[in-house]
Amino acid sequence: MKIGIHHRKGSFSDRWIEFLEQKNIPYVILNAFDNDIIKQIKENKVTHFMWHFNQNYFEDMLHARTLFRAISQVGIKTFPNEDSYWHFDDKVAQKYLLEALDIPLVKADVFYHRNEAEKYIENASFPKVFKLKGGAGSINVKLVKTKEQARRIVNQAFGGGFNAFDSKAIFKDTIERFSRQKSLHNFLRIIKWGFKGIFVDQQYKVFPKQKNYIYFQEFIPDLKxxxxxxxxxxxxxxxxxxxxxxxxxxxxxxxxxxxxxxxxxxxxxxxxxxxxxxxxxxxxxxxxxxxxxxxxxxxxxxxxxxxxxxxxxxxxxxxxxxxxxxxxxxxxxxxxxxxxxxxxx
The missing domain is CATH 3.30.470.20 (ATP-grasp fold, B domain)
Structure with a gap:
């Protein structure tokens, strides 16, 4: 057994490496983005490959699933496995998956055509929760209170679309958190996200616009x-x-x-x-x-x-x-x- 790890400081791999060294388990750190990564995996006789890929990195989302799928074809075990990663950071995919497996979930409705979305709005009661497919920490989540607000969102979804990351929302959330928990750490985060909220981090600009679908989830009131x-x-x-x-x-x-x-x-x-x-x-x-x-x-x-x-x-x-x-x-x-x-x- 030999473990291959794509390492990024601050991810799961920090402690994975620590664990392997404590247990004296052979491992090798590899760069999953190397052009010859398949050759390296084979030459190092890797049996298990681990990568904590992150939804905030476009290159991770572009490449990780492809690499995992390829090496699993030759018997290399991966973490995460395909059943874990194919729906990662995709709320729409998860809706279909959870429904298929009869796992109790908050009711969600997805539409891929403007006319169907408009008909839904006319017959639905509000408020509803609007979400984009991806995003963590509620950054792409909004409460839609009225039919008119829902119509505007539908127009944008089937028009210019939405930015995949709302940096201004992240900045606002950081300000709110600082107001509750004053600390130097949060102050530095405000400075960091302030620049991102105003100028929009280049890392996020490469994500494509989210458009041509609309996702509404049932609103459960009075949640604490x-x-x-x-x-x-x-x-x-x-x-x-x-x-x-x-x-x-x-x-x-x-x-x-x-x-x-x-x-x-x-x-x-x-x-x-x-x-x-x-x-x-x-x-x-x-x-x-x-x-x-x-x-x-x-x-x-x-x-x-x-x-x-x-x-x-x-x-x-x-x-x-x-x-x-x-x-x-x-x-x-x-x-x-x-x-x-x-x-x-």
Whole structure:
């Protein structure tokens, strides 16, 4: 066994490399973007290849799936696997996937033609939640309160389209977070995102416009929080995210709680069962609860922000029992990956 890793500082690979060195497992750091990457993988006799690719990097989204698919054809195991990455950062793809697998989700409607979208608006009740396919931290999420507002969004969707990243929204969120949690770190983030919000980071400009589709999700009123559940193998980790002030969005708020309080544990049960159906070694779910306290999936992802979850206090097992312990999710990912835990048994 020899592990190939595409390394980017600040990603999962920091700790993957640390884990491999501690366990004396042979590995090699490779640049996935090298023209001769396939030759390098073969010459180094790589058996497993790992890359924490990121939705904020256009080159990652352009290349990662292609490389993973190619090397899997010759028996190289990848993290993430194809069942995990094909729908990554694509809320529309996830809608169809979750519906196909009968996983309870917040109802969403997608249209690819203007006339169908317009008919939908005339017959729908508002508010609705408008989203683009991609984007993390609620940056591409808006509450649509009226039919007239929905019509304007449809005109833009089937006209000039939307920027894939709304840097001004990121800047605004950073300001709001700083107002709640004054710190030097957040001040420096404001300076950073201020430039991005005003000038728009060049990195984001290369993403194509989002157009010729429209995605509306049902609005669940009076939400005060959502929960992030991360299933890795036979463990489920918990994080609560409180909504912004006078806002329905929890993702990206920075208002986090790690001690699992009282909530419907059926969400944990759904998370474990869905991971098997999805054939994902690691899957992060965003859950909300409807008026009847029934858990509904908002979206899923194989990846998430590193280090944040070090503050988790433990995990649930498949019997819904809680164990308090120190948490290192990156270690859990690579340990499960190398032990090839089957999620479909």
């Amino acid at each position: 929080y959502d929960i992030r559940l991360i299933v890795i193998g036979n463990k489920c980790y918990f994080l609560k995210r409180n909504t912004r002030d006078n806002d329905f969005r929890a993702s990206g708020s920075g208002m986090l709680e790690f001690a699992p309080g009282k909530f419907n544990l059926e969400a944990v049960n759904i998370a474990f069962k869905a991971a098997k159906k999805l054939n994902m070694l690691c899957v992060a779910y965003d859950f909300i609860f409807d008026a009847n306290d029934q858990p509904l999936v908002v979206e899923i992802s194989y990846g998430f922000q590193p280090y944040v979850y070090d503050r988790c206090l433990g995990f649930y097992d498949q019997n819904l029992h809680w164990t308090e312990t120190q948490v290192n999710l990156e270690y859990e990912i690579i340990n499960n990956f190398l032990n090839e835990i089957s999620l479909i048994q």
